[in-house]
Amino acid sequence: MVQRVTVDLKSGESRDDYAFGLTSLTQDRATPEQLLGIARGHWEIENCNRHVRDTTFHEDHSQVRTQNGPHMMATLRVLAMSILRLTGVKNIAKAGRHFAASARETLRQIGF
Template sequence: MKDGAIRDDYAFGLTSMTKDRATPENLLGIARGHWEIENRNHHVRDTTYHEDLSQIRTENGPRMMATLRGLAMSIMRLIGVKNIAKAGRDFAASARKTLRQFGY
């Protein structure tokens, strides 16, 4: 806090783990794992692909587009891409460069 005061924060949760397995370390690992997925996938989908702003809303369209975005992200990660947004722009700008990445 700005005034230098210390505060305690509490978080409550419910788990089916036994008392022996529900250690603070294990529970923290589970929480961090959740946020890793959020940051690695959903954040990229929202910021790079603007998925939340999509106008596709009928039938299987939203699910198909989410699948295609996920496939594109997975392929880029498999070939070692670190910046999905930049790679997406590069691939969109040059079909030849994109195909070279895949050995064609």
């Protein structure tokens, strides 16, 4: 069980949230600290990838819905994020705006 306390920034009201999980690890193979690390690792992936894909690339609002289109677009978004991260970019949204404004800079970034 993981207990989370969230606070509404506008009202200041707090709320307890509980998440339950199952594991095949035995008690001697996974301490509570290790299990918490696994749970946090999941959210790190969520925040680094899916959150950026939705907020920066507006993936949930995509009109691409047929055949291989959705999968291909998701792959291209992940590729763009990976290229930016490999070149040291920390703010994907800011970099996206910068490269959208300059085709020459974009091509130089990928080696052309």
